[in-house]
Structures are given as structure tokens and as C-alpha cells.
Amino acid sequence: MLPAPPNFFIIAGPTAVGKSAIAVAVAERCGGEIIGADAFQIYRGLDILTAKPSPELRARMPHHLIGEIPLSQSFDVAQYLALAHERIAQVRARGHIPIVVGGTGLYLRALMRGLADLPGADPDLRIALEARPLADLQRHLCELDPACSASIDLQNPRRVIRALEVCLLTGRPFSSFREEWSADSSPRCGVVLTLDRETLHARIALRTTAMFEAGVVDEVSHCGELGPTSGQVLGLRELRALVRREITLAQCSEALAQSTRQYAKRQMTWFRREPALELIDIASLSTDELINRLTAQAATIKAP
Structure with a gap:
């Protein structure tokens, strides 16, 4: 028996590739709503460090599962899957197309294939x-x-x-x-936006600089209690070392950029192994061509 066709469209990709702005443009054209698939953007707080979609982007289109869970609360893939199914159903009930956007491979795989039959925590x-x-x-x-x-x-x-x-x-x-x-089969249900390594690294460098200019050090200094999951946010360790004056600003900036580059590499390793997602080199298309292409693909996910 063939698996059921997906009832959502995925726009995935490594950190800093530009998923958020592209996804909003696609959603505007096809009548969609955004559902986050990021293990850290789902938390309420640390907006700069987790690179949440800007307030301007979020004002243009409804966003779900972004900034909803307290930083002190533990959160896992099973909880994400339950919430994501709930939000997908709500978006479809409004006659809109759920567009799942993010770079957390485990969350995306759970959506596409369900969860492995693993024991609960002891x-x-x-x-x-x-x-x-x-x-x-x-x-x-x-x-x-x-x-x-x-x-x-x-x-x-x-x-x-x-x-x-x-x-x-x-x-x-x-x-x-x-x-x-x-090993479970899964129908094609989305895309991965990619860039060559040099261009992606340049974007990561620019975003790292922008984070410091936007006040990420102060954000981390006043973030309050963190739970076991939110305490793993990318860059948190380096910024806390800066706050404690164990490293310099220059050292912190370089360490944060390096950690982000390594994370992007791990993301792409996962994405290349996922046959249900089509890899698209966004440098090969104009922005309008890319948005039109993704809009046409997302529109095949029929709302009820």
C-alpha cells in the first residue's frame, strides 16, 4: 500500500540560507500559513540568538510553533509532532496550505514518517x-x-x-x-534550499555580526532560567563565556560563526540523505523564479 500523500509542504534548508523570507513569500502567493520546525525557535525568548523570523515577516503571515514554549520547559520530538499535527489540521480547516519551515531534521522526519517505536525516558x-x-x-x-x-x-x-x-x-x-x-517509504513532500559553501559561510558571517549589533549579548545575559533542551541553543555556550569575561568579543564572534558553520554542515548531511525532499540550489534561480516554483509545488497540497 502506498503511503498517503502529505497534507503539508516543507521548505527546509541549513541555517542562514534564507528560508524564512522565501517561505513567507510563497505562503502569500498560495494561501498558506507557516508552521515552524526548529527545535529552538519554538521557545519563547532568545529571539536574536535563535534567528527567529523578523517581526515584519511574522506580521505578513500567520506563524505557528515559533516562540510558544517557555525556555524553562523541556521539549522533545514527540511533543513537537503532537503540536504540529494539531496546527496542520487547524490550518487546513481554514482552507489554507500548511507550509512547514525549518532545519531540525528530527522534527521534519517525524512529520514525514512518524516516530520510531522507542521506549520512554527512565x-x-x-x-x-x-x-x-x-x-x-x-x-x-x-x-x-x-x-x-x-x-x-x-x-x-x-x-x-x-x-x-x-x-x-x-x-x-x-x-x-x-x-x-x-527505511519507510515517503512521498515527495517538500524542498531543501541550498547554497554553495562559500556563499553560505558568507551569510553566516553577516548574520553573526548582525546578531551582536542587535544585542544578542544582552539577550543572553537576561534570558532567565533555561531548561535542559533550551540550554542547548546554538551559540549559548560561547555567549555565556563572553558574559563571564572568559573570552573576548572577537573570540566569541568567531566561535559562534564556527559553531554555526559546523551546524549547517550537519544539517546538509542529513538533508542529502532524505529522498522525500528535493534539493534546490537557490543561486541557480532568480528570487521570483524560486518563489514561483515553490508556490506551484506548494499549491499541489490541496486544502480540504
């Missing part, structure tokens, strides 16, 4: 794992699941702990669940 085991040094957790994961240790971000404690938790609770490698999940 509070006692989670506490024990969180008390161990990251290097120790990395070594343990490499022993239990070498394939997983080569495919996840080993510098992200939350990801490493979750993978280890699944291995220990099920007696199976975490990667075996990911392989089953990835």
Missing part, C-alpha cells in the same frame, strides 16, 4: 547518565553502538544520553531503530 537511569562526564558517555555509546556514535552529534549531551538510554533499556543498538525508521 527517570532513574536518566539521572545516572546525566551525572556522568560527556567523554565517559561517548565512550560507552561507542562500545554499545558504533554505528550510532558515527551518525549523531556526540557533542550534544542530550542526544548522547538519549541514545545510551535506548541501548540500555532495550538491549538493542539505538541505530537499529533509526534504520527501521529511515
Whole structure:
């Protein structure tokens, strides 16, 4: 049996490629509404650091799942999926096309394929794992699941702990669940906007400079309590080091740009492995040609 056609259109891409402005223009032309798919933009606060769509863009078109969850609240892909399905249904009930925009691969894959049948968190085991040094957790994961240790971000404690938790609770490698999940067929349901590395890196540099000019240091200084998920926001560690005067402004800026470049590389590695998303080099088209092309594709997602 063929999978059901998607009832949403995805515009994905690496950080700083320009998804937000393009998605709003497409939504305006096809009668759509934006649904975020970003693990950190979903939080309320840290608007500059997480590069949320500007107030001007958000005023032009309804945006959902952006700036909705308190920074102190833990949040995961299962919670995202439930909320995203709810918002997609609401947008379609209004006769509009849901346009899912973001760069968090796990969220997008969950929308396209559902969730793998993984065990829930074990509070006692989670506490024990969180008390161990990251290097120790990395070594343990490499022993239990070498394939997983080569495919996840080993510098992200939350990801490493979750993978280890699944291995220990099920007696199976975490990667075996990911392989089953990835094997499911999925119809074409969106695009990935891409740029050559040099151009994307230049955009990342410009955006990093703009963040400092917009007051990102003050934003981080006064952000209040962060939960275990929001505490992993890209660039937070570097900016906190600057606030504590452990590094200089120049060092912080370079470290933030470097972290963003590395993140964009990881995003593209994931996107290239996803057959349900068409890669589009946006430098090969004029802005109007790109928007027209995406509008035509999004319009095939018929509202009820």
C-alpha cells in the first residue's frame, strides 16, 4: 500500500540560507500559513540568538510553533509532532496550505514518517547518565553502538544520553531503530534550499555580526532560567563565556560563526540523505523564479 500523500509542504534548508523570507513569500502567493520546525525557535525568548523570523515577516503571515514554549520547559520530538499535527489540521480547516519551515531534521522526519517505536525516558537511569562526564558517555555509546556514535552529534549531551538510554533499556543498538525508521517509504513532500559553501559561510558571517549589533549579548545575559533542551541553543555556550569575561568579543564572534558553520554542515548531511525532499540550489534561480516554483509545488497540497 502506498503511503498517503502529505497534507503539508516543507521548505527546509541549513541555517542562514534564507528560508524564512522565501517561505513567507510563497505562503502569500498560495494561501498558506507557516508552521515552524526548529527545535529552538519554538521557545519563547532568545529571539536574536535563535534567528527567529523578523517581526515584519511574522506580521505578513500567520506563524505557528515559533516562540510558544517557555525556555524553562523541556521539549522533545514527540511533543513537537503532537503540536504540529494539531496546527496542520487547524490550518487546513481554514482552507489554507500548511507550509512547514525549518532545519531540525528530527522534527521534519517525524512529520514525514512518524516516530520510531522507542521506549520512554527512565527517570532513574536518566539521572545516572546525566551525572556522568560527556567523554565517559561517548565512550560507552561507542562500545554499545558504533554505528550510532558515527551518525549523531556526540557533542550534544542530550542526544548522547538519549541514545545510551535506548541501548540500555532495550538491549538493542539505538541505530537499529533509526534504520527501521529511515527505511519507510515517503512521498515527495517538500524542498531543501541550498547554497554553495562559500556563499553560505558568507551569510553566516553577516548574520553573526548582525546578531551582536542587535544585542544578542544582552539577550543572553537576561534570558532567565533555561531548561535542559533550551540550554542547548546554538551559540549559548560561547555567549555565556563572553558574559563571564572568559573570552573576548572577537573570540566569541568567531566561535559562534564556527559553531554555526559546523551546524549547517550537519544539517546538509542529513538533508542529502532524505529522498522525500528535493534539493534546490537557490543561486541557480532568480528570487521570483524560486518563489514561483515553490508556490506551484506548494499549491499541489490541496486544502480540504
